[in-house]
Amino acid sequence: MSDRFSGKVAVVTGGASGIGEATCLRLAREGASVLVADIQADKAEKVAEAIRHTGGTAQSRAVDLSKVSDIKALVAHAVSLFGRLDIMVNSGGLVKSQLFLEVSEEDYDRIIDVNQKGTAFCVQSAATQMLAQIPDTEKARDVAARCWGKIVNLSSISGRRGRAYQLQYAASKAAVISITQSAALAFARFGINVNAIAPSVVYTPMWEQNIADKVKAMGVDARKESDEFIARIPMKRPGTADEMAAAICFLCSADADYITGQTLNVDGGFEMD
Numbered sequence: 001m002s003d004r005f006s007g008k009v010a011v012v013t014g015g016a017s018g019i020g021e022a023t024c025l026r027l028a029r030e031g032a033s034v035l036v037a038d039i040q041a042d043k044a045e046k047v048a049e050a051i052r053h054t055g056g057t058a059q060s061r062a063v064d065l066s067k068v069s070d071i072k073a074l075v076a077h078a079v080s081l082f083g084r085l086d087i088m089v090n091s092g093g094l095v096k097s098q099l100f101l102e103v104s105e106e107d108y109d110r111i112i113d114v115n116q117k118g119t120a121f122c123v124q125s126a127a128t129q130m131l132a133q134i135p136d137t138e139k140a141r142d143v144a145a146r147c148w149g150k151i152v153n154l155s156s157i158s159g160r161r162g163r164a165y166q167l168q169y170a171a172s173k174a175a176v177i178s179i180t181q182s183a184a185l186a187f188a189r190f191g192i193n194v195n196a197i198a199p200s201v202v203y204t205p206m207w208e209q210n211i212a213d214k215v216k217a218m219g220v221d222a223r224k225e226s227d228e229f230i231a232r233i234p235m236k237r238p239g240t241a242d243e244m245a246a247a248i249c250f251l252c253s254a255d256a257d258y259i260t261g262q263t264l265n266v267d268g269g270f271e272m273d
Helices: 018-029 043-055 068-082 105-132 167-190 205-218 222-231 241-252
Strands: 010-012 033-038 057-062 087-090 149-154 191-197 263-266
Touching: 010 018, 010 105, 010 191, 018 043, 018 057, 018 087, 018 241, 033 043, 033 068, 043 057, 057 068, 057 167, 068 087, 068 105, 068 167, 087 105, 087 241, 105 149, 105 167, 105 191, 149 167, 167 191, 167 263, 191 241, 205 222
Parallel strands: 010 033, 010 087, 033 057, 087 149, 149 191, 191 263
Antiparallel strands: none
């Protein structure tokens, strides 16, 4: 494994499990100091402990992504621990699948507050810190001389088109794509790259929750529902959390310095737009 993130500081929300956990582990293996952030504080600390056990550098912190004050405190904590912020991966989120006519205001607000508002203010807070680290002489330039930060958001194939049983989730993930584009335009001249990935099926706690919701809402067979979805993927298999982490880490690396405002489908060919 390379040391391409040696000297870099990364914050990963949703770092306690699934794609976020895999991303924390990979960033640390490649040299980054990682702050593992999640509302599940105990699980986040276990990921940080695993990183430290293998010789990496990591700490953990609880964060509620529906609270902007928590998000700002998270970024400040990363700086207090490690002195700076170079990489922000916004992997934290919620999923809920239910019948369109049964979505309550509370159901809607909870998903939007975490997935959409949470992502927007994670980007804002990270970019604020990254901008503060750029020398004034560099900020005055029309064209950035180098890359000063990487932000990667987690969208979904559900953000590419509507979903009959995912009103608020699909809307939130479509919004993540728009937030990514807006931020990329806002910070491009400062050398801060903002991108996203859109996974399809990955066997994580979130996918299990999605299937459980569909079973409850529609009375479908869980295995059949999952198998039928995977059968529609051209590669005929789910992705893995490690494959998602690989794509995220590519976008965080110097190899992606000329990529911004993009949402990369990491989905076995399910979406091709």
